[in-house]
Amino acid sequence: xxxxxxxxxxxxxxxxxxxxxxxxxxxxxxxVCVEKGITKANAEHFSMVLPxxxxxxxxxxxxxxxxxxxxxMIRQARMQGKKTLWLxxxxxxxxxxxxxxxxxxxxxxxxxxxxxxxKFLKRVEKFAKESHDTIVNQAxxxxxxxxxxxxxxxxxETRNLxxxxxxxxxxxxxxxxxxxxxxxxxxxxxxVISDDEIVYEERKNKFYTFKYGPFEIGTTRPETKxxxxxxxxxxxxxxxxxxASGQKIKLEWINGPIEATVIKDxxxxxxxxxxxxxxxxxxxxxxxxxxxxxxxxxxxxxxKYGKLLPVAGEFAGxxxxxxxxxxxxxxxxxxxxxxxxxNYVNRIAxxxxxxxxxxxxxxxxxxxxxNKKISAGKNKLQPKSLKELMLEPVREGKIxxxxxxxxxxxxxxxxxxxxxxxxxxxxxxxxxxxWYKNNEIYCDLTAPEGPGWVQDEDTLDTWFSSGLWTxxxxxxxxxxxxxxGQPEKTGDLKTYHPTTVLxxxxxxIFFWVARMILxxxxxxxxxxxxxxxxxxxxxxxxxxxxxKSLGKKAIDPLSIIKKYGNDALRMAMxxxxxxxxxxxxxxxxxxxxAKFANKIWNVARFVLENIEDFxxxxxxxxxxxxxxxEEELNALMxxxxxxxxxxxxxxxSEKIYQYFWxxxxxxxxxxxxxxxxxxxxxxxxxxxxxxxxxxxxxxLHPFMPFVTEEIWSMLPKEKNxxxxxxxxxxxxxxxxxxAN
RNA sequence: GCGCGGUUAGCUCAGUGGUAGAGCGACUUUUUGACGUAAAGUAGGCCGGGGGUUCAAUCCCCUCACCGCGCACCA
Numbered sequence: 001x002x003x004x005x006x007x008x009x010x011x012x013x014x015x016x017x018x019x020x021x022x023x024x025x026x027x028x029x030x031x032v033c034v035e036k037g038i039t040k041a042n043a044e045h046f047s048m049v050l051p052x053x054x055x056x057x058x059x060x061x062x063x064x065x066x067x068x069x070x071x072x073m074i075r076q077a078r079m080q081g082k083k084t085l086w087l088x089x090x091x092x093x094x095x096x097x098x099x100x101x102x103x104x105x106x107x108x109x110x111x112x113x114x115x116x117x118x119k120f121l122k123r124v125e126k127f128a129k130e131s132h133d134t135i136v137n138q139a140x141x142x143x144x145x146x147x148x149x150x151x152x153x154x155x156x157e158t159r160n161l162x163x164x165x166x167x168x169x170x171x172x173x174x175x176x177x178x179x180x181x182x183x184x185x186x187x188x189x190x191x192v193i194s195d196d197e198i199v200y201e202e203r204k205n206k207f208y209t210f211k212y213g214p215f216e217i218g219t220t221r222p223e224t225k226x227x228x229x230x231x232x233x234x235x236x237x238x239x240x241x242x243x244a245s246g247q248k249i250k251l252e253w254i255n256g257p258i259e260a261t262v263i264k265d266x267x268x269x270x271x272x273x274x275x276x277x278x279x280x281x282x283x284x285x286x287x288x289x290x291x292x293x294x295x296x297x298x299x300x301x302x303x304k305y306g307k308l309l310p311v312a313g314e315f316a317g318x319x320x321x322x323x324x325x326x327x328x329x330x331x332x333x334x335x336x337x338x339x340x341x342x343n344y345v346n347r348i349a350x351x352x353x354x355x356x357x358x359x360x361x362x363x364x365x366x367x368x369x370x371n372k373k374i375s376a377g378k379n380k381l382q383p384k385s386l387k388e389l390m391l392e393p394v395r396e397g398k399i400x401x402x403x404x405x406x407x408x409x410x411x412x413x414x415x416x417x418x419x420x421x422x423x424x425x426x427x428x429x430x431x432x433x434x435w436y437k438n439n440e441i442y443c444d445l446t447a448p449e450g451p452g453w454v455q456d457e458d459t460l461d462t463w464f465s466s467g468l469w470t471x472x473x474x475x476x477x478x479x480x481x482x483x484x485g486q487p488e489k490t491g492d493l494k495t496y497h498p499t500t501v502l503x504x505x506x507x508x509i510f511f512w513v514a515r516m517i518l519x520x521x522x523x524x525x526x527x528x529x530x531x532x533x534x535x536x537x538x539x540x541x542x543x544x545x546x547x548k549s550l551g552k553k554a555i556d557p558l559s560i561i562k563k564y565g566n567d568a569l570r571m572a573m574x575x576x577x578x579x580x581x582x583x584x585x586x587x588x589x590x591x592x593x594a595k596f597a598n599k600i601w602n603v604a605r606f607v608l609e610n611i612e613d614f615x616x617x618x619x620x621x622x623x624x625x626x627x628x629x630e631e632e633l634n635a636l637m638x639x640x641x642x643x644x645x646x647x648x649x650x651x652x653s654e655k656i657y658q659y660f661w662x663x664x665x666x667x668x669x670x671x672x673x674x675x676x677x678x679x680x681x682x683x684x685x686x687x688x689x690x691x692x693x694x695x696x697x698x699x700l701h702p703f704m705p706f707v708t709e710e711i712w713s714m715l716p717k718e719k720n721x722x723x724x725x726x727x728x729x730x731x732x733x734x735x736x737x738x739a740n
Numbered sequence: 741g742c743g744c745g746g747u748u749a750g751c752u753c754a755g756u757g758g759u760a761g762a763g764c765g766a767c768u769u770u771u772u773g774a775c776g777u778a779a780a781g782u783a784g785g786c787c788g789g790g791g792g793u794u795c796a797a798u799c800c801c802c803u804c805a806c807c808g809c810g811c812a813c814c815a
Contacts, residue, residue, distance in 0.1 A: 005774095008775085008777070009777090207814095207815095217815070218815055219815060220814085220815085221815090232815085268815085269813085269814090269815085272813095272814075272815070273815065274815095275815095276815085277815035278815075279815080280815095284815085286813085286814095286815085287815085344814095345814095346813095346814055347813090347814075403745095405744060405745070406744090408743075408744070409743080409744065409810065409811085412742090412743065412744090412810085412811065413810090413811075416811070416812075506809095506810095509810095572763095575753090575754085575762085575763075576752075576753045576754055576762080576763075577753085577754095578753090578754075580745080581745085581746085581753090582808085582809095583753095584752060584753085586751090586752060586753095586763095586764080588751090588752085588763085588764050588765080589752075589753095589763065589764070591764085591777085592763060592764060592777095593763090594777070595777040595778090596777090597777090598775070598777050598778095599774095599775065599777080599778085601774090601775080602774045602775035602777090602778085603774065603775080604774085605774050605775075606773095606774030606775080607774080608774095609774070610774090650753095650754065651754075651755085654754070654761095654762065654763090657762085657763090658762075665774085665775085666779080666780095669774075670779090673773085673774090
């Protein structure tokens with residue numbers, strides 16, 4: 001009996017030592033497991049990439065939840081003898097990281113332009129490195145058995161090669177094009193962003209109605225109205241049958257008389273306002289579409305700093321917010337203001353990362369064409385669009401999404417998907433591998449020979465590199481050899497791709513999950529993963545999403561671990577938490593599971609005290625009630641193994657908890673006391689409690705790895721393996737229980 | 741506007757076509773030997789409202805209400 005068992009379980013004194021044992025064993029690396037005979041060389045694989053945390057700071061409870069669920073899957077797979085890889089990495093998170101560093105510099109009174117591209121990037125890299133180290137340390141404290149030897153970064157050299165390779169192939173296939181389109185310009189971040197990076201905020205905005213010649217037009221944005229020389233109405237609107245398409249009308253406007261042209265278009269909602277509107281094609285997506293359809297002029301009104309251009313006459317150079325009221329005032333003086341609705345509410349598009357108000361602009365940018373049909377990969381005979389490549393595997397069940405209702409959300413998104421804008425006017429990120437010289441354009445992995453070539457200044461959307469993550473981390477493109485015209489995978493890519501499961505938050509379904517499916521389908525002709533498991537968002541007890549802005553209200557995972565232990569936090573995050581549903585993390589629950597860890601500890605003490613003289617550890621001749629208990633335990637193991645294969649961690653953790661405490665401890669141990677005291681069926685009793693502990697520790701290990709590993713080290717047994725590589729107590733394939 | 745999820749014990753949440761479950765909390769008892777971070781026990785629920793299918797509905801279908809979320813539009 002070890003001394004330390006005599007005191008209550010102390011996670012603080014245990015966890016760091018245990019993690020070091022695991023790490024030193026090398027078993028996080030599947031190759032080591034094979035070398036040491038833990039895993040068979042030809043074993044089935046189980047692989048998962050870690051959703052790479054952004055290098056913008058610390059890990060929060062959301063990360064903790066992710067690490068816990070993934071570590072549970074990985075530990076079980078490893079115990080089941082699978083060749084198990086959990087691949088770690090971090091995300092450079094382009095805009096997020098750059099704007100974070102910009103803010104830090106701001107405090108020093110420095111603007112990034114003062115430093116210049118190179119010096120600024122050095123600062124960002126320094127910051128990213130520090131964040132990376134913090135993140136890795138925290139992940140280790142959380143007990144994650146990630147294979148650190150394979151760690152990757154979305155912006156390292158290998159990943160840069162994969163990004164350039166992917167870009168070039170898409171460019172050559174005509175899937176990436178450069179064009180003038182209306183895009184989401186963020187005046188604050190001074191970059192374009194994709195549709196998915198927009199966050200809408202409801203705000204009260206004055207809704208003005210102006211007299212526009214014979215019409216009345218409504219707007220929330222008078223400052224864009226300078227260029228409005230087209231007035232649009234529905235062709236079937238009976239109120240305006242007197243006006244013909246193309247008809248010119250002279251009218252008085254902000255800066256004097258103008259000539260407006262009547263346009264008829266069915267997109268107009270006759271019910272809205274007066275059924276007449278003027279359009280600003282340069283700054284409104286829907287107006288842009290109308291202008292394209294009718295081949296109308298487009299004129300820029302607002303520059304990229306959010307200031308009015310000379311077209312605004314006396315208002316030129318003014319900022320939007322300042323100009324708006326003044327323009328209204330002028331129109332009012334001219335008798336053109338009809339009414340103002342003070343209580344109008346509409347949605348404002350803001351940039352996710354900077355909070356800047358999006359000003360749509362027509363700009364020259366790079367796009368991924370999602371509708372063009374190409375005969376790439378395995379679809380040589382039947383050309384397919386990227387949209388189809390994204391839809392098919394989910395529709396056909398090659399990718400299963402848990403919970404399955406997210407499949408509908410996924411389909412809905414793809415069906416409404418527009419071309420993906422991938423260029424960003426920021427410095428931190430993968431530089432676009434395109435060079436220009438006069439009118440020539442050159443796209444390749446390296447710069448073209450000869451003088452005069454200038455590389456595109458822009459970088460790529462961070463999700464472009466994230467989309468490659470399941471295979472760029474496994475060595476692609478180097479790990480694809482082309483023999484006899486057939487691409488053939490080698491190395492890690494061959495062994496571990498498609499990955500078994502992707503576990504992530506449902507907020508990443510479009511940003512990341514869809515893009516990974518796109519990239520893998522297109523570049524490898526296969527799915528990136530077979531199952532997607534979405535966890536919910538972690539919330540505070542009052543229901544708010546946990547984030548740093550909450551300050552003290554947010555629970556810091558590391559301080560919880562310090563207080564209650566890792567195992568307790570893990571259980572609190574798993575029990576009662578079903579996929580897709582948000583989790584309200586409650587300190588009471590965590591405290592409860594800390595008690596459970598202690599309960600396990602005390603049970604172990606009792607069992608070990610009573611089997612010290614006990615040499616024969618094989619299945620004995622049980623008496624009837626013990627035999628029944630053994631069978632009940634076996635049935636439970638079979639049951640939870642099946643539940644685990646269906647990713648029902650909530651149920652499994654609860655069942656083991658219940659059985660351990662209220663059957664093993666409360667019934668079986670109490671019964672054994674009596675038998676041992678009365679010296680009746682002692683062998684049966686001792687065998688039963690030993691085997692229960694032996695089996696339950698293994699079943700509990702993925703959920704509560706630290707306390708179970710610590711107790712395991714004290715158990716009398718033939719081999720001295722770490723529990724993390726012991727056998728899971730039920731073999732699904734063979735229907736066998738692993739006795740010892 | 742289109743769509744998705746939720747509504748179960750005081751709180752946080754599981755769950756199932758056939759007498760309703762857990763944790764925490766509350767209350768009562770127990771200083772017995774693994775554990776007081778414990779044990780034994782008790783109380784507490786028309787499973788959101790209404791309708792339907794069924795021998796049987798908390799569960800399946802329809803509908804309403806409220807809460808949360810996503811997408812689109814917003815001149």
